[in-house]
Amino acid sequence: MDWDALEGEFHGIVPPRFTPPEAPADPGTPIRSDDVHEPVRGDHDRAFDVERATITLADVGGMEEVKKRLDLAFLGPLRNPELRTLFGKSLRGGLLLYGPPGCGKTFLARAVAGEMGAAFISLSITDVLTMWMGSSERNLHDLFAAARSHSPCVLFLDEIDALGHKRSQLGSSGMRTLVNQLLTELDGVDGNNDGVFVLAATNAPWDIDPALRRPGRLDRTLLVLPPDQAARAAILEYHLRERPIAGIDLRKLAAATDHYSGADLAHVSETAAEFAMRDAITTGEVRMISQQDMLAAVKEVRPSTDAWFATARSVALFGNESGEYDDLAAYLKKRKML
Numbered sequence: 001m002d003w004d005a006l007e008g009e010f011h012g013i014v015p016p017r018f019t020p021p022e023a024p025a026d027p028g029t030p031i032r033s034d035d036v037h038e039p040v041r042g043d044h045d046r047a048f049d050v051e052r053a054t055i056t057l058a059d060v061g062g063m064e065e066v067k068k069r070l071d072l073a074f075l076g077p078l079r080n081p082e083l084r085t086l087f088g089k090s091l092r093g094g095l096l097l098y099g100p101p102g103c104g105k106t107f108l109a110r111a112v113a114g115e116m117g118a119a120f121i122s123l124s125i126t127d128v129l130t131m132w133m134g135s136s137e138r139n140l141h142d143l144f145a146a147a148r149s150h151s152p153c154v155l156f157l158d159e160i161d162a163l164g165h166k167r168s169q170l171g172s173s174g175m176r177t178l179v180n181q182l183l184t185e186l187d188g189v190d191g192n193n194d195g196v197f198v199l200a201a202t203n204a205p206w207d208i209d210p211a212l213r214r215p216g217r218l219d220r221t222l223l224v225l226p227p228d229q230a231a232r233a234a235i236l237e238y239h240l241r242e243r244p245i246a247g248i249d250l251r252k253l254a255a256a257t258d259h260y261s262g263a264d265l266a267h268v269s270e271t272a273a274e275f276a277m278r279d280a281i282t283t284g285e286v287r288m289i290s291q292q293d294m295l296a297a298v299k300e301v302r303p304s305t306d307a308w309f310a311t312a313r314s315v316a317l318f319g320n321e322s323g324e325y326d327d328l329a330a331y332l333k334k335r336k337m338l
């Protein structure tokens, strides 16, 4: 975020700086780079969407701490093979992103792929489980095969907790087989995982099968918290970019939306647009979306992450013997929730 550009008010339509893949206005942005990559078809004639990420970490507003950790835990080792040899570190295993919903986990994963110039395959574990019920192991295998054939590739496994807490639904032995299959794929026993970088995401790391979090697997974790002020300004700017606005002070709005998630900020922008439109309908006079509309919308839309933090709080209190949630505990303390 260029803060200088934010000094004072800005008017008019802001040109889009990037295209978040999950923007509600255009849900279909994933680019099927069929010209670069053929979609991979498995035995069951399914295709995994292989994207070329169009965003990099520069498009992620704020979140400097997360970016720094991404660099240390993931991008740095990747860029420095000689240091890896020196310190005897392999690239095996993946990075687990966790945090409240709507706060940028998927967005960050895409940005990492973009940063590496790698292909990006994203799939939710729930899809693996339900879309092809009965052949989930095969699906996982095909998924990793697809990633290998597109290397360098970031393989993003969303909702990875589904492999833990859905255990009762599929019967524990079936789920155990699936976890084992994922472990096999992660360990690269069946195939060479060179150039396949696994990122996983969850809102509920405490539900994840512990076997998946052992060394060499999803052994590094990264807490993705609600957007900080700079991130909130970037998110609001994005959601207002194609709307008629006048006199919007992004910095003030960002300051007034502490604890709001990216999704909440999208909702705020929507609500403000509704206010202006409602006025236009009743008065017959079209007007711009104003700072007042935005502030009124902020009052109406409450941050949605409270429920998540309530759960997180009990985990930090009662489930943090090993210290794996120290980051979370530190944040909760800062917010005086612990």
Ligand SMILES: Nc1ncnc2c1ncn2[C@@H]1O[C@H](COP(=O)(O)OP(=O)(O)O)[C@@H](O)[C@H]1O
Residues within 6 Å of the ligand: 020, 021, 022, 023, 059, 060, 061, 062, 063, 100, 101, 102, 103, 104, 105, 106, 107, 108, 227, 231, 234, 235, 261, 262, 263
């Ligand atoms: N730091 C950020 N900079 C810009 N946009 C962001 C940022 N964090 C989140 N967003 C926006 O918020 C939306 C929701 O984030 P998403 O990655 O889908 O959350 P999660 O995967 O954690 O549920 C994204 O589509 C993105 O547009």
Ligand SMILES: [Mg+2]
Residues within 6 Å of the ligand: 105, 106, 107, 158, 201
């Ligand atoms: Mg997501």
